[in-house]
Amino acid sequence: MSSLRKDADTALPQTPAAEVRSILDKLAARASCRDFDSSLIAPEILEDIVHDGVEAPSSCNQQNWHFIIVTDPARKKRAREISGGNHHFAECSALIYLCFQKGWTHGNFSIVQSVAGACYHMMLSAHLRGFQCIWNAGIGDHVALREMLDLPQTFDVIGALAIGRAKSTAPKMKAPRRSVEEIFSWERFERPEASLYPVKDAAVYPYWEIKNDSNPFAQWDPSAWSWAQIADFRGYSVWAKSPLAGVYVSRRQGDALEAEHALLPDAQSGARVAEIMPWGGTTTTALLEKLGSDVYLSVAELSKNNLSFIKERLRREGHDLGRVTFDLMHDGKLPYAGASIDLVVLPQVLEHMPDPKALLDEVGRVLAPGGSFVASTRNADSSYGALWRDQESKAQVPNQGPFTLLPAKDVAAWVAARFEIDEEVGIGAEATGDAAILTGAARYSGRIYAVRAHRV
Template sequence: MMKKEPPEASGLDMPNPKPTTPDAQVRRILDQLAERFSCRDFDGTLIDSAELEQIVADGVEAPSSCNQQNWHFIIVTGSESKRQAREISGGNHHFEFCSALIYLCFQKGWTHGNFSIVQSVAGACYHMMLSAHLRGYQCIWNAGIGDHHALRDMLALPPNFEVQGALAIGRAKPSAPAMKAPRRPVNEVFSWEHFDRAEVSMYPVKPAPAYPYFDIRNDHNPFAQWDPRAWSWGQIADFRGYSVWAKSPLAGVYVSRRQGDAQEVEHSLLPAQLDGQIVEVMPWGGTSTVLLMQALSKSARLSVAELSAHNLTFIKERLSQERFAADQVGFDLMVGGILPYADASVDTIVLPQILEHVPDPQAMLDECARVLKRAGHLVVSTRNMASAYGTLWRDVESKAQIPNQGPFTPLPAADVQAWLADRFVIEEQIGIGQSATGDAAILTNEECFTGRLFAARARRE
């Protein structure tokens, strides 16, 4: 979409001034600030307490609504406190190993209906981030801090104050990914005079006459559109391509707790000799790719097909962090649900819980049948609506906000089995997990249709 030109000056307006060009020193500072990136892998070394206090002092030079400065910042550096902070957060690895956590708090009652105190604290936080960056430290701001009641106890926070987030500061490990998450093209995020934005970067919501802000929470969003059929491929690609950067591509970190050992069970369905041309479709963060790389024969070549170049960059770095050879894997963009491979050119395709993420799962299976060689294999897994997890999804998860992995709706295992049987010969099928989360029990025969996951290996004739 072409961005509209700035409006012409009216007779009452002053003419548009000529743009100023920053001098070399200012340009260097601006460029240095733009290099700041979020770090989640710290070495744990200490920072002098006086310097931490100075970082906070730099932060409070930020503007404050009505100059009330109803903010408060709690610096946490004790090892046991940081370990507790990690536990309360739900597992934020970097909370324990950063040099300092600065909890961002404010006194309730000064919101003015426009979140003015929240904006003030955010401004101060960013000032602190820039101060830390210019001093040679790395940092990351976190909204996901965990249970607020537990934090109140840990921080001795009075009831009339609220904790908004936490800023982790420290020195990055030498091996930490020095990657700045991608930014949208600037002409996509602003417009002149009125709202004007590309549809691909606006995500679907359920139709409603209004969307009141205080009716929406992370754990309860009545307008969230979980059904991928309501999304275009471009919207799904955009969502995944940016939100995937919510996690740094660290080795061995950020594996789904829900899955437990389920992924290893899924991969037990792989052909005994994983050779030739292998394709993994839409693995998102690359955790499944890591396990798949371990199973490849030396002569096999893996291709990762994803929707966005951002996803591919992330997975490349994840594999590099895991010390895998780059010459055994390729990275390919798929557009509009079309696999970028010739007919009958692929030996094995792996679909790691992605059928429930696509607008037309049967069309995706048709694509797999197209590119598979005769006697080639498809290994597929999907979250099963007809399971304890399906009940959890309907009653709890689907009432919340769309997760970073994108919209999805679990599929009935019996439907997936029928779709596979229409196109392939099913060699083995299992259910994985009796409970809604965590376990990886293998279910066979009729019980396979009741597992949290349904998984199968099928062969193209």
């Protein structure tokens, strides 16, 4: 027992366990929101939330933080533009930009940690007051933000806290959390293998050499990852977004998805279709719109977290979930009986596979005789392939997981060795955005290679 005398001014009375648990449960119920109703919050309440925030601890008690509240609709719209697409920046009641003065205990990020602590205090204050919020690190171009906020060069901004009231239709769910046993250990570091993501071999990994857009240690080759690691990575990062209707689509691909789905064969009444690893469900909702109402869809993903996200996304898009099943894949094996599926759709996922040819073998196993499959893949031998090699692949692995581009001719040969090809096209002559249809020899030069084939 400690012999130290408790200070009479700071000692707290014994709090009943039930009261403590009630408080902690209330705090744990906080969940991020990206779907606000744009209603106003009184300025004095916003100031009170900031006041609550600065009760957080600060490194050396210097409090070299600064918080800028933005409520003007035009400025919030500009904030959305600068962010590159955070729609909720324009719809929330207020944005609080999180800033800090550079130079104080800089190397250990002490001032950054202080700002983060204050931000979370504000989030809890907003939550307890009945508001919703979300903290965003993805705030966009800092030069443009500095100009908008009139921020001096001696300060930086590291994020923005969006606060408001959720729409009545907003998702009422919290992103999945890892089990506590997985993320802590006693006395020494221990962690499950599946949550240790592969990196390129190096003697050391200097922090200052690793950036989002330049990571020399990032392992993009999926064959260096186990299926369990890919499942873990994708299954949590998919929840970096919210399963809102019509919001999250690929700006890079433009209208390419429609061109891919143009290859789909007519599905007979009662046909069973399987879509493999669609990640966040953008392709899934488009696929359901193409299929007839009497066709059944099975979605196969690597993690139950992905499946729960896709299910909620489809529900919000207004699709009938009575004709959709959600199935878990393990170790690259499709969760379907042999010759049980009439159509398999692979939406730009072969490049994510540790062994894409083995996955094609799985497709052949589950397809019924005469059954079709439609596959698309990002093409190494394209303008996008050059962009990927020169720029994107030098960055951090994206939330969709590791991938390495495949040459279109190689994929065509793999397909031809297993199935009879019905149609193949290239999609997109440019590195990003366009959806030009390329045929003949040019089909192997498109940003995306897409093929429809059938089992003989």
